[in-house]
Amino acid sequence: GAVVSQHPSRVICKSGTSVKIECRSLDFQATTMFWYRQFPKQSLMLMATSNEGSKATYEQGVEKDKFLINHASLTLSTLTVTSAHPEDSSFYICSASTSGRGETQYFGPGTRLLVL
């Protein structure tokens, strides 16, 4: 149980294009979903927290117009990297929780984004 999927697993795009990443909880309803980014050999940095049907809460320093998050249902959240640039290249990981951020989070396998 508690499986979270992400799609795509890898994406390569040209600078200036937008990329959408999907995060789905497959066998449970996720009250809250989280988006992280991780640079090589570094820890995860929380980008934003999203609750179904409401606006996402972004961490300090994360541009909400750059990283659009939609949490349309209890099983799906999307992250859109708008007008991507090479510095946006990273590993993006989502997680889902049946309660808040302080409880157990179930992680997706991650999406590796490379912007050329």
Added chain:
Amino acid sequence: SQQGEEDPQALSIQEGENATMNCSYKTSINNLQWYRQNSGRGLVHLILIRSNEREKHSGRLRVTLDTSKKSSSLLITASRAADTASYFCATTSVGNQFYFGTGTSLTVIP
């Protein structure tokens, strides 16, 4: 800044030995969690320990929490090559801030 600092950054041991990783944090917490990440993959939740707990076990894993020292340790007993991964602590502060630690890269040599 990140909440948790982990020590050591990297650890290499022989199969069968025990591995101990430490996590120190800065502010009061509600709970602390340990996660494991295989290279290039998502994270797997290992254990959650609450601020009023001192020790927890799960299979070969033993986690301790010392809130007076603001530190936690993860012990993996009788390590296996398959335990090779990065291990992260994550804290939920009293103010509901959530941070991952810097991580420990564990290599278990067969």
